[in-house]
Amino acid sequence: DQQVKQNSPSLSVQEGRISILNCDYTNSMFDYFLWYKKYPAEGPTFLISISSIKDKNEDGRFTVFLNKSAKHLSLHIVPSQPGDSAVYFCAASIYGQNFVFGPGTRLSVLP
């Protein structure tokens, strides 16, 4: 049973619009959440993170929202750019000791 779920395998968005990627988790002990981006033939790279004591973290065009009561987080990309086309993984950890990843969402930003 997956502890971290990304229910949308793929998402297509027009350039300049907002991309919203969703992630749900089941373990209430998770206290740190991260988003990673992966291009083909490369390793995943860190994008943004959020601690469970916060409900929002922003870094440039990327914002992560955390709703602890719903065990849900989302990544917003505004505005979306073609270079954002990649697979996005949501990950969660307990005190940074063990990271559990979701199955990923493939984002395609159309010109």
Added chain:
Amino acid sequence: EAQVTQNPRYLITVTGKKLTVTCSQNMNHEYMSWYRQDPGLGLRQIYYSMNVEVTDKGDVPEGYKVSRKEKRNFPLILESPSPNQTSLYFCASWGALHTGELFFGEGSRLTVL
């Protein structure tokens, strides 16, 4: 340049022939981990290490071994590879608990015939 280096990047082998995938990091990180990526399943943790000589099983450890004799190296050993171990493997390291950001290698694509 801070990096995690895996070798080989690509390997085709046959069932039962022992192989090792090496992983080395130059960031003096305490923590290292191995993941496999399969379609629809994302990244699943195989083994992780919190320190030299300290290793623990992840979610899918069957058929794999690891060792951590030095801080910088964390090799993944397949004693008797089988076709279900055909996958894309990633090594990762991180240096801080609770705010840890994993740094990943470029991946090793393994095919077992």
